[in-house]
Amino acid sequence: MATEADARMIIDQLLKDAGWDIFNKAQVSTEESSADGRADYLLKNTRTQPLAIIEAKRFSVDPYSAKAQAKDYAQSLNVPFIILSNGKEHYFWDYIDGGDARPILGIPTQADLERRANLKIHRMGSLQASLDAIPYPVKFRFKGEEIEARPYQLQCLEKADEALIAGRRRMLFEMTTGTGKTLTIAMLMKRWFQSAIISRVLFLADRIELAKQAKETFDDYLRDWPSALLYGGKKSLEGQIVVGTLDTIAGQLGANGFGHGYFDIVVTDECHRSIYNTHRATLAHFDAIHIGLTATPNPGELRWISDHERQLVKSTYLFFDCWDSAKKEGMPTFSYILQEGIRDKFLANYKIYLAESKLTFEGATWEDDEISYGDWGRTAESEDRLKLIIDEYFRIEEERSLARPRKTIAFAVSEKQAVILERLFNKLLPDDACLRIADQLNRSPDQVRQEFAKKITCYSNNGNPKPVIDQFKYDPLPVIAVSVDMLDTGYDHKEIENLVMLRPTKSAIKYAQMCGRGSRLCPRISKTEFLIYDFVDNTENFDDPGMEYHRPKEVSARYGLEQPGEAETDVDTTPPPYPKPKTHEFFV
Template sequence: MAQKEAKARLKINMLLSDAGWRLLDNEDGPANVDVENKVDIENLGDDFENTRRGFVDYLLLGSNQKPIAVLEAKRESIPPLSAKEQARDYANSLHLRYVILSNGNTHYLWDMQFGNPEPISSFPTLSSLEDEKKWVSDVDALVNENISRTYIAESQMPEIKTHPDYINEDTRSEFIEKNKLKILRKYQVNAIKAVQKSAQNGNKRFLLEMATGTGKTLTCAAIIKLFLKTGNAQRILFLVDRIELENQAKKSFRQSIGKDYVVKVWKEDRDNWKTADIVISTVQSLLASSRYRDFSPNDFNLIISDEAHRSIGGNARAVFEYFTGYKIGLTATPKDFLKNTKQDENSEKEFERRELLDTYRTFGCESGQPTFRYDLKDGVNDPDGPFLVNPVILDARTNITSRLLADEGYAVHKIIDGEDVDENFGIRDFEKTFFNEETNRVFCETFMKYAAVDPLSKEIGKTIIFTVSQKHAEKIVQMLNQIAMEKFPGKYNSDFAIQITSNVRDAQQLSISFSENNLRGHTRWLSDYESSRTRVAVTVGMMTTGYDCSDLLNLVFMRPVFSPSDFIQMKGRGTRLHTFKYVDYENGEKVKTIKKENFRIIDFFAVCEYFEEKYDYNAPLVVPMSRQTQNTLVTPLLIDVDPPVIVVNRTVDLNENDSLSGIDETIVGKEGMRVDREMFRSFQDEVKSNEEFVKLYNNGNIDGALSYLKSEILGEDKPKFYMTPEKIRKIFNLDRRLDLREILDLIMNNKEPLTKAQYIQQKFNELISDKGLSETLVGELYNDAFELFDAYITDRRVSEAIDNRDYSLLAGFGSITIEQLKRLGIERVNQIISYIRDYINVEKLRVKD
C-alpha cells in the first residue's frame, strides 16, 4: 500500500474509533468494522473495470453483525467523490443504504435512498445509522401535503375547521383571538409551498428571505410540522445566534405545534435531548469545546438556521455543515444592495458582501434569488394587510453633529488637559476619539421632547436607543433617568431607561422582560395597563436581530451606521404591527384598542439620509474596518456580544456648547426607503442575464419574449424571482396596473412607467390622432371629451351609468355631466366609448392607492 494511502487509512481508523466503531474485539463487544472485504459484483456487468469481483475498503457492521454501510477510502490526494460510482456498486451488491467516502481529510455521507452525498466533518455512529435505517423519507408526501391557512391552528385545535364559531365569519375573529390560534397569512403559506416546490425539484437546501416582523418563526413552525408529519424528518435542529432567541423560539413552537411535537432547548436537556422532536440551540453552545461532535452527523434530518448569514458565518459554519439532511436558512437581510461591489478585499463592505453571497451559495441560491422572498414593501403594501408599518423619520442634528457630517469635519483648536488639540474630527470619531457631554445632553432632551407617546397611557412610548459603545450607553442612561426624574416626579425610580449591553448582568433577561412588558414592573401612568415601567432600552449591538417587541414606538440613532444590513435589522425592530389594548375596569370593563400605524426614528447622525441619498449601492465605498486586523480578516463576531470599539487615541472631552440645529420630519410612504427598493435592480439584472429571454428580445420576437416573461419569469409560483406585475407596481409606487409590454420596456430599456394620469393623457392623444379629431375637438369640446374619457376609465360608477343609459346618476358623481354629453353629441360620445372598449384595459387603471 502506498505511503499516502496508508496515511489516509490511519486517519480514517482514528475517525472510526472517535465515532465509537470497533476495529478490534474489546470489552464492549466484537469488532464491527470489516477491512478489505471481498464483494461479488458479477451482476453488475462486464464494464466495471473489467472485473466481476472487488474489495470494499471498510464494511461497517450493525448490532446484528450484518453489513450496514460501505466506507470507500482514497489516498489524501484523490477527492473522495471520485469513488462514488465504485462505492455505489459495492453498496448495491450488498443491498446497503449507506455509503461513506473519505480520503482522511474530506468526507461524505451518502444515504442512497435520500439524495446526494453530503459533506460531513466526522463519521456517523452505529446507533444513528440504525435509527435512521428505520426511517425513509418520502418526498412525494412532502410535496403533496396540503398547506392551508389553518395548518398550524389544526395542531392547536384539531376540530377548528368544523367549529361553528370558526365557520361563522361574524364570530371567527373573536374565536381566533380568544383561543390564541395561529392562522397563517397568505404569504406564509406561499413560503411553505415554495419549499415544497423546491424539494420537488430535488433540492435539499432552501433560503427564506423575509422582512423582520413577517413571522419567520411561525412560518418555520409550519415547515417543521410539514417535515415531521410527512415523515421527512425524525428530529429537527433549530439554530439561533443569541440566548434569548432560544427561549423565544421554544415558547413560539410550544404555543403553535407543542401539542403534536416535543420541543426542548439542548442546554437545558442535554441528557435526554433524544426524546425531543425539535431541539433548539445557540450556535455558540454547540461550538464551545466542539460539543457538536457529541452528536452524529445524521442525528437531525432537518437543520434550520435563524438569521442564517450570522449563524453560519466564521467558525459557526463548522456546526451547520457538520450535520447532514435538509437545511433551511432564514434571513431578513437581502444581499442585493451589495451586488457588483469591487472593493478592496479587506474592506468591511466587501467582507459583508462575501458573507451574504456565501449564505446564498450555502443554501443553493447561487443566482442570488432565495427560495422565497417577502420584503418590507410587501408587508406594508400587501392587499391582505398591511402586516408591517413604515417609519416617520425625524432628522435631528446638533450644531456639532452637523459639522461632523460635513466633508471638512469638525475642527478643534484648543488646549485640553494641558495638551494642544489641533484636529478635524469626523462622524466616526464621536465617543471614540472625543466626547462632548453637552451633545449627549442635547440628544437626550431632544428625544424626550419629540419621542412618540404610548397612545393609551400617554407616556413616552417604548424605545430602543443605539449608542456608540457601552460607556456611551452608560452616560445616556444616566442622563435620561435624571431628566425623567425631574420631568415626571414620582413616576420612575431610576428605571425610566435601562442599559442592556453585554457587560450588564442578566442582560438577556432584561431584554426579554422589556419585550414582555414587565421590566421593573408595570407603568405607573395607567392603572392595570400591561406596559413596562421602563420605557427605554439603551444598547449597542444587542437587540438588533431577531428581537420581537411589537409595541416599540421609537428607535433612536445616537451613533452612525454604515452597514446596510445592520441598518435594515435595526430599522426592522419597529416595523411590527401592534394593537395597544387596555381594559378599563372602572368603567364597566370597557376595552380600548388603538392600532400602531407607524413608528418614529429619531436620527442624530443622518443615518437614514446616508442610506437614502449618499450610500453608493454599486460603487466601492470605504467604511470602518472594525473586522480588519493588519489586513487579515478575522472571524465575524456573533451578535450576542457588543462589537469591539477600536480606539486609536485616548478619548478627549471637548467640553463645548452644543444645541439642536434643526429637526426635519419625513413620513415614509408605501414606496418605502431606498434601501428597500434595491430589489428590483437585482431582478432586472437576473432577467437580462437570461440568455433564452434576451435572444428572443434581440431577434425582434417581442411576442415570444412577452410569452417567456409571463410563463417563466413572473409570478408567485416562480420562487427564483417571486416578482409579479403587482409587486413591480408597488416598487414604483404606481397608481395603476402594468401590462407585460410596459414591464418588458422597464426591464430591457429602463423606461419608467407612466402614472395613471400620464397614461390616460397619452391614450387620449392617440384617440385624437387616430380618429382625426384635432380640428373638431377644440376649446370647450376638447375639455368635455377628455373629461368623459377620463371619467369613463377611472370611475366605475360613470361607466356603469353610461352603459346602462341611466344618465341621471351622473349628476351625483361630479366627474362628467349630462350637459357635457349633450354638447359632445351622441355620435362623439359613442366614438369615445368604443375606442376605450377596443384599446384600453380599464381594470388596470382602477387601482386604489
C-alpha cells in the same frame, strides 16, 4: 507510492472514531461479494442487515468518480446508503432520494445510519409522495389563539419542499423582522416530521435569550416533538429538537459528542453572523439539511456601505449554495423583505424625521462597522450637544398627536452616553407633557419625572438587565428605553412607535435590525406605523426608502389635533387606561 491499503488504514480509524467495531463481522465486513464485484466495506445495522457500503480509493483518486461502481454494489446488496472515501475526502450518498453524493467530514455512527434508514420505511413512497400526503397548515392554535397562516409563510413552505425534492441540502430564508421566522420554521419542521423526512433537529440561535424564545415557540406549536435547551456539559438526549447556541454546540463535538449524522436538519438563526471562523467549521461538522434564517436586508432595499459586510453576506450565500456567480448576487431559497411586508399590511409602515441637530463624526475611530467611543465619544456625549438633540425630539413629539405616550427606543453608543441620555430625557420632559402623561397612565407626576426614561445596558440592574427589559415591555413606565446593544435584535415589543437613532453604524444589517424593532403592528393601540428620529444620518447613508416625516403646520397644544386642511397627522386611538399602580409593580 500510496496505495488503496493506505487509504483503508485511515478509513478503519474513522470507523473506530464513529463507534464501529471493525473486528466484529456483525457490524463491519470487508470484501463483501455482490453481483458486480466486491464492496470494500459493508456496514450493518443492529440486526446484522446491510446498511451502507464504503467504496475505498487511493489518495490520488477523487472518490466522487466511483459513484457508478459503488451504486452497482449497493443495489446488488440492497443497501440504502453509499460512502465514498480515499481516506482524505469523503462523500455520503443517499442515492434513492437524497440527491447527489455530498461531502462529509466523517463517518456516521451505526445508530444514526439506522435511524435514517428507518425514516425511509415510514415514508409514503418518494419524497414528493410523502410531502403531498401532508396538507399545508391553514389555521392552527398558537399561544392560545386561532392563527391563520399568512400567504408568505405558505409560500416559504412550498419553496422549501421544492428545493428538498430537487435535491437541495442547503437553503436560505430571508425574512424581515416581524414576519415570524421562528414560527415559519416550526411550521416547516412539523410538516417534515409528519412526512418522515426528519426525526431530529438542531436549532442554533445567536444568544441564549433567543434560544429560550425559540424553545417557547417549539414547545407550543411542536408539542408532540419534545425539545431540549442545551446549555453545556453532556449532549442532550431528551428531545427530538435540540436548541442552543453555536458556542455551546461547538463544545459538544468529537468523542462522546454529537456525531456527523446525529441531526437530520440544522437551522441557524441570524445565520449571517455564523458563517465565519470556527463557527463555519461547527456547522460543516453536521451532514444534515442546513437552513439559514436571516433578516439581512436585500441589497436592492438598502445601500451597502461596508465592504466587510458585503463580503460577510456573500459568504452566507456561498455557504447555503445561493450565490449566483454570473449575476454576482445572492439568490435565496425564499425572500420576504420589509417593503413587501408593509405593502401586504403585515408590518407597520414608517416615516423618517431627518433631524436638524446632528451628532458629527469628527475624530471618530471605527472598529469594523461600528464606531469606537473614544475621542469621538467624549465629544458627542457632551451635555450641551445631547440637550440640543433631546429638546428637538420633544419639540417634534409635542406637535404630534398626544392621545398617548409613545413607547420609544433610543439607540446609544456607550454606557456613558446612555447614562447622560437617561438623565436628560427625564430632566427635559416638558412640564405639560409630564402632567398629561401622569394623567394618562394613572401615575403621579413625580413618578413620571423619575422614570420616563431608563437605560438598558449590560450593566443595568447590577448586570441583570432582564427585569428592566420586562418592565419596559409590560409596564407603562419607562416610556423611553435607552439601549446599548440590548434591544437591537431579538426584542419583540409591538407597542414601539418611535426609534431614536443616536448610534451611527456602517452596517446595513445592524441598521435594518434596529429599524425592525418598530415594524410590528399592534391592534391594541391601533398602531399602523412608526417614526424614526435620525440624528446621525443613518437613513441617508443607507438610502432608506422610507418616506420623510414633515412637521404639521399648526397643532393644538391642548388636544394635539391639527387644524383642518393642514399637514399630516398621526391617527391614534387611545388605548384602555392603565390601572393604578400597586406597591409591588415597580422596581425600587
